[in-house]
Amino acid sequence: MSAVTVTKTTWEKDQVAIKSVRVPVFVEEQQVPYEVDFDDFDAGAVHWLACDGDLMPIGTARMLEDGHFGRMAVLKWSRKQGVGRLIMLAAIDYAAAERLKTIFLHAQLPAMPFYQALGFYSYGEVFKDADMDHVAMRLDL
Numbered sequence: 001m002s003a004v005t006v007t008k009t010t011w012e013k014d015q016v017a018i019k020s021v022r023v024p025v026f027v028e029e030q031q032v033p034y035e036v037d038f039d040d041f042d043a044g045a046v047h048w049l050a051c052d053g054d055l056m057p058i059g060t061a062r063m064l065e066d067g068h069f070g071r072m073a074v075l076k077w078s079r080k081q082g083v084g085r086l087i088m089l090a091a092i093d094y095a096a097a098e099r100l101k102t103i104f105l106h107a108q109l110p111a112m113p114f115y116q117a118l119g120f121y122s123y124g125e126v127f128k129d130a131d132m133d134h135v136a137m138r139l140d141l
Helices: 009-028 082-097 107-116
Strands: 005-009 046-051 056-065 069-074 103-107 121-129 131-139
Touching: 005 009, 009 046, 009 056, 009 069, 009 131, 046 082, 056 082, 056 131, 069 082, 069 103, 082 103, 082 107, 103 107, 107 121, 107 131
Parallel strands: none
Antiparallel strands: 005 046, 046 056, 056 069, 103 131, 121 131
């Protein structure tokens, strides 16, 4: 894969690019209803957009003001190449610069090892979100 860039952005500026990743991943692949994936929190969240060497969007995520990280999505053909890790590292750097004490997220069970490798730990019971098993995880900064 050519060089990937990760940029911090806003919903207002890049919602078309963000949707170009989240719709195929969440709505089409994972069958999450559009109105569940796209909520009122998008407008006020900090977003990250990963683009390939041709500046095509291939990954995205968001963080709410309270440190809740979510909506991490990487297009199928760009997975397992470090894109998610680059997005997560950018989010961790941002949270640290903003002096947040904790980042927390709701990980789909298959993604737990990915987050654990970045220092997150799980807590609480497994729960359903959009009909998929999730677990709460956090990273103390």
